[in-house]
Amino acid sequence: MDLWNRLRGMATTVPVERDHLPKPPGPDLLRAAGDALRGQAVTGLITITRDGDEGLRAATADTLGAWPAPTWMAVDEELRERWWWAPVWTVRVAERIADDSADLLRLVVAGCHHDGWIREATVTRLADHAPHPAALAVLALRCADWVEPVRDRARTTVDERVPVTGAALAVLAGMAYALRARRHGGWLAERVERALRELPPDGLEPLLTARDHRTRRAAYRAALAAGRLGQRQLVTAAVRDGDPPIRAMCARAAVAVAGPDELRELLASRTALVRAEALHALTTAGDPAAAEVALLDRHPVVRATAQAALRRAGTDPAARYRRLVTGQDPPVPAVIAGLGETGGAVDAVPLTRWLAHPRPRSRAEAVRALRRLGAARPEDLLPLLRDDSGAVTRQVVTSLRQQAGGLDPAMLAGLTAPDNPPYVRFAGYRLLLAGGAWQRVVTDLRLLDDADERLRGSARADLAMWLHRQAATTYGQPGPRLAAELDRLTERARPVLGERRVRLLRFHAGLPVEVNRRG
Template sequence: MSLRKGVAALAAKLLAGSAEVPERDYLPELPAVDWVRAAAGGLDRSVSPTQFAVGLMAVAREGGPAARAAAVDALGSAEARWWLAVDAALRDQWWSAPRWSRLLATDLTGGEVELLHLVVAGCHHDGRIREAAVAHLADHRHPAALAVLALRTVDWVAQVRQRAREAIEDSWSPSRGSMTQLAEMAFALRGRNEGAWLAERVEAALRDLPLDGLEPLLTARDRRTRRAAYRAATTGGLLSVHRLTTAAMKDDDLPIRTMCAQAAVAATSDPAQVRTLLASRTALVRAEALQAVTAVGELAAAESALSDRHPLVRAIAQAALRRSGADPALSYRLLCGGSEPPVPGAVAGLGETGDAADARLVRPWLAHPRSRGRVEAVRALRRLGVTRSAELLPLLRDESGAVTRQVVVALRHDLGALAPGMLEGLLSLSNAPHVRFAGYRLLTAGNAWQRLITNLRLIDDPDDRLRGNVRSDLTAWLNRQAATTYHGPSRKQAADLDELIEHARPVLDDDKVRLLRFHAGLPHQTVQ
């Protein structure tokens, strides 16, 4: 049975059953045309999908020609994520229009039905109405009709899904200029059940398109659509090296920048054509370009990249110098041995390539004026295996959270040298949140009972992040580590735990209180 021939049979099913007249519809007042135009395209962020769905049904039912045309045209250019939200909202709103639902079913048995009516019917909660609407929408070429057909290709009702797929296969052609919208819808729907069908067909169609057919997709607003278009264009070798390097430098999507950089390097044997990529803000792009230029012996580029902020780029530069017989550590020693602060990448590089004797060149930069420099100095000393607790302890109060995190990582391997009193001082409410969190991490990294005491002391801390970590850690200890903690607390620790557990009773449930007392070897206390 063809799509059109099946409409009458579908409508007969819709009209069969109770002859009772449905109750009245509950639709709002008509919105203004400007509101419809802005809301339909998702441009007015203050309008939710539910608010728009209510207004759209009022326009479709009672609106004038200008309002209906504005709604359809704006929906034709709406983003896929907006369509998905509106589709769900319309299904809910149709329950408030039982009388119109029956009238619409009658209309679908006849000849022409207005496009806006078909659009809202295609998002009805009744699968039979959706199926009938799909049959009519197959004859329309408007982008709004195509969007609804795309939505219905993943419909949970098999009959609706199959009719929508037949409609797209029979009537849609990539050459009609609708590929961009269909691709955006397809990739937005891919994660849903049955969503792979449309996405796979769109990707297959993209692979067969010439460059002029891909052009609109290469500049699409949707990143997934642009990625698919660039993937098809690079696989087919359709883009010039200049076009590829431009996209690698300027596109706002990381996968596209990386893909185009790789394609540009593969498409030319002249490193000069990709040298501009060495200045990219993306590490993967810089890495591709550096690999290409150093492969032909351009060691100057490798020397310049030794201090790159990303370890991958530094590793490529270091490898290039080693292939030439040079030792990159010598270059890093020169960079770090002066009186002027080196860039953070140079400090990091010395930690990657030097030896323990180079710690003397790194230690001064624990006071680097840039927080990234101090981070790399701590990390370099740890790599070189020459960290000293005494020189790292002052950095626990550093103004940068990134620095304190690195210091904690370094000090966790030498907890025995840290005075508990000093660490407890870091928990003072007068300290910055990242300083307090550094103290918390160190206090809970060693002895199980010290960990438990610290958590219980902070169980009602005013800092949301710290309090959340405390309660999660308590639960994790009870669930995973408590049963394997074979040594008991000291007498002082047991006394502290007895008091702290009771203090925490209003926060903890009775089961947790009972388990904590059991594992700590404390007698059970009955709540009066």
């Protein structure tokens, strides 16, 4: 029995169940649903195919045509489940597909049916509607179908009956790159890549402006490989495109052919690598003024390029930063960071002053700069463990971890008090863990049942890792104070850790392992 007769044969079978479909959803719901489209709204699509008039069906198909690939992938799965709610309409729509009387919306929604025969027949009919984005999206989905006959028919249809060019290629590409991670998703992506290589120059334009960034990426790669982009296009993409990899690849190509004016325009790019490439080209061509300005760039890779250019020109960038640190009140974060990158021990005093900078980012840069210069003194940094900014506190922790053994454990334990902000508590926890093996174990035990999920989870995971990997090589035993606290805490931890782990902990700490004081 061929495919079409099999579908017509469904019409002779009267389903035992009736349809269980809701009222049709409004078009506004379908337009606004996006990736969150689920449940009754998806089932409502089937209702529209059955009960909606011709105008509503056409409008709904257009709405579906605007959906991005992730939405289609989610709705495809949901529709397969929801079609079980419409056994009677399944029979009728199968008959219409066989007789070639199903319109676009009915084909699109039936193309996501759980019955493989219906999906296979649908892809053949959808080829007649191929310019429509909704038809193309379902054809793309079926090219990665889990059933081989459906998959093969969809691929044959795309190869033989769908013009893989222009706007159609843009739709197929968006779907192809989203589907590529699936088991059978590679075929369509390869087909799209081949089409991109074969396109005439004007055929790439719709893809260079496609909404899907993966499609634009592939189009730019193809255009660059074929040398199809002019200097103006390269510079514009390097500065304005929303995708960082596109900006970077176009910048590399633009720098190779751009003149000074275009290179200065590239310095306005949002991508640090683009700015660095343009700056290197400008300074190599003999424009040290660009390097002077770029010393204040917000990104370290651009500052490093500027600093290297000034050194090649015989100028010390640290001297420039020193003038700015003392001349600006207060200096911008890039000045503080730059002095830390280029200065020396003599710069510790002016940098320490800006630990009290009014801007959190500048305080964080001051901490980082002092660490780079080897001038991070605990007495200067400890007050910042309670800073209003978590970014500043994290930089302080990074600076003090190597010196944590010399810090006051009681002070650090105070940071973990429940009334402190979570980032302050975690800063104290991290420094306590760096204060020695037994201080680490005691800290973890204290927080095993903490109300903060992050601290509680971190303490349990760290203690388990210590027992598994490091306990056997911790040869020293805790002093009297820590031993007494370990004795108490291990008993309290029995309900959380279990008998075996508690016995193991007590063994490594040199405590009696047979004691079980549950009362």
